Amino acid sequence: MHPLRRLLPAACLALAATAAAAQPASEAGKTAAGDPWERYNRHAFVFNELVDAVAIKPAAQFYQTVVPSPVRKGVGNVFGNIGDAWTTFNLFLQAKPAAGLNMGMRTAVNTVLGVGGLFDVAEEAGLERFTSEDLGQTLGFWGIPSGPYLVLPLLGPSTLRDTSARLLEVNDSPIVRVWQEPRDHNPAALLQLLTIRAGLLNAGRVFDEIALDKYVLLRDAYLSRRRSLIYDGEPPDGDAPDQAPYKKLLPAW
Amino acid sequence: MERRFWMTGLAAAALLAATLPLRAQPVAADAFVKQVSADVIDAVKLDKAIQAGDVGRIRALVDAKVMPHVNFQRMTASSVGPQWRSATPDQQKRMLAEFQTLMVNTYAGALTQVKDQTVAVKPLRAAPDQTELVVRTEVRGKGDPIQLDYRLEKAGDGWKIYDVNVGGFWLVDAYKGQFSKDLSNGGLDALITRLADKNKSLAAAKN
Numbered sequence: 001m002h003p004l005r006r007l008l009p010a011a012c013l014a015l016a017a018t019a020a021a022a023q024p025a026s027e028a029g030k031t032a033a034g035d036p037w038e039r040y041n042r043h044a045f046v047f048n049e050l051v052d053a054v055a056i057k058p059a060a061q062f063y064q065t066v067v068p069s070p071v072r073k074g075v076g077n078v079f080g081n082i083g084d085a086w087t088t089f090n091l092f093l094q095a096k097p098a099a100g101l102n103m104g105m106r107t108a109v110n111t112v113l114g115v116g117g118l119f120d121v122a123e124e125a126g127l128e129r130f131t132s133e134d135l136g137q138t139l140g141f142w143g144i145p146s147g148p149y150l151v152l153p154l155l156g157p158s159t160l161r162d163t164s165a166r167l168l169e170v171n172d173s174p175i176v177r178v179w180q181e182p183r184d185h186n187p188a189a190l191l192q193l194l195t196i197r198a199g200l201l202n203a204g205r206v207f208d209e210i211a212l213d214k215y216v217l218l219r220d221a222y223l224s225r226r227r228s229l230i231y232d233g234e235p236p237d238g239d240a241p242d243q244a245p246y247k248k249l250l251p252a253w
Numbered sequence: 254m255e256r257r258f259w260m261t262g263l264a265a266a267a268l269l270a271a272t273l274p275l276r277a278q279p280v281a282a283d284a285f286v287k288q289v290s291a292d293v294i295d296a297v298k299l300d301k302a303i304q305a306g307d308v309g310r311i312r313a314l315v316d317a318k319v320m321p322h323v324n325f326q327r328m329t330a331s332s333v334g335p336q337w338r339s340a341t342p343d344q345q346k347r348m349l350a351e352f353q354t355l356m357v358n359t360y361a362g363a364l365t366q367v368k369d370q371t372v373a374v375k376p377l378r379a380a381p382d383q384t385e386l387v388v389r390t391e392v393r394g395k396g397d398p399i400q401l402d403y404r405l406e407k408a409g410d411g412w413k414i415y416d417v418n419v420g421g422f423w424l425v426d427a428y429k430g431q432f433s434k435d436l437s438n439g440g441l442d443a444l445i446t447r448l449a450d451k452n453k454s455l456a457a458a459k460n
Contacts, residue, residue: 212431
């Protein structure tokens with residue numbers, strides 16, 4: 001039994017708490033209201049910045065310098081393909097069968113013809129990755145509010161809802177499904193981290209340059225982005241009361 | 254006789270064609286965004302100095318191709334919020350100057366990332382008489398597409414940009430969040446000082 005399975009009840013509890021603390025004002029845009037845990041969060045943020053500066057960023061730079069670009073691209077594609085499988089699953093959970101079939105097709109093509117996802121042949125065939133979905137977005141789609149902003153040590157920006165979803169994902173995340181033994185999936189997760197961080201090296205520089213308060217910028221960016229993703233890029237405008245995205249699927253009566 | 258008829262017709266057609274540009278048709282909002290994006294991306298692709306991060310060149314490009322299409326006053330006013338209206342003309346002027354420097358720096362950082370991207374403008378969903386609307390675009394290149402949306406307002410026959418959304422995050426919202434602490438602690442003057450310091454340190458880092 002996976003040790004993290006013990007976290008499942010905790011996750012359910014956190015989820016329930018999220019639902020209980022449901023207040024529409026906690027969505028992005030109305031920021032300070034969505035950050036009751038700012039004191040703790042700022043500590044976690046400082047810790048993460050430190051870890052990034054001394055370990056993760058240098059490792060990502062090393063990875064980018066040492067590993068040739070085609071190899072990095074292949075590695076990125078493999079993780080992208082695993083992500084696509086997870087997206088497909090979540091699209092079906094969000095009752096979007098057409099999009100789900102499309103992503104499923106893309107995953108199948110890349111897994112079979114693209115040698116386990118190493119090559120993104122589907123993209124060349126016009127099956128582009130048009131979205132990326134995770135369990136946190138699926139919960140948001142069904143109307144579960146984000147809850148307070150939460151900075152996780154090492155993992156970075158999150159919310160109570162997204163953290164709960166992450167805990168649920170731990171057992172069944174695609175990475176764990178593909179590399180079942182911890183001795184295999186831990187290095188895989190590390191490699192994925194390096195891939196993601198290397199991809200953000202330039203963006204991080206831009207981010208540092210414009211920030212007056214990086215904690216606030218990162219928080220606002222994360223909350224806005226998550227909200228936008230849940231509404232597939234078109235969240236309702238500021239003043240209107242938020243309506244859960246799934247209601248769009250219902251016939252108007 | 255017949256020949257003369259044709260000559261007159263031709264002359265009339267030429268005259269008509271010549272006057273057409275004078276009665277310029279209002280440009281559709283999506284066509285406007287497409288034009289501006291293509292102009293900027295093409296200019297970056299042609300300019301090795303910009304790709305290498307030459308801030309002077311990038312600033313010139315932004316001043317020439319982007320700023321004329323931006324209602325910068327409105328962006329600043331909404332980023333600052335209520336304190337903008339009670340500010341003195343001198344404060345407003347200094348704020349505009351510092352904020353503009355910061356914006357150009359922001360934009361310059363983003364432009365150094367342009368390599369083989371193209372911009373796809375999504376179909377416009379707006380009534381023809383709308384004076385404020387959103388144009389949605391997607392930047393496609395290596396990796397996942399990046400959402401890039403614009404809020405536009407009608408300005409004469411054309412359009413002006415008054416907010417930009419990168420990956421789900423509106424720029425004005427971003428700056429509101431960044432400005433709020435200084436504004437509530439020390440007012441607009443404190444914010445201007447903060448921006449000036451930030452701009453100075455950025456300039457120092459680049460030279």
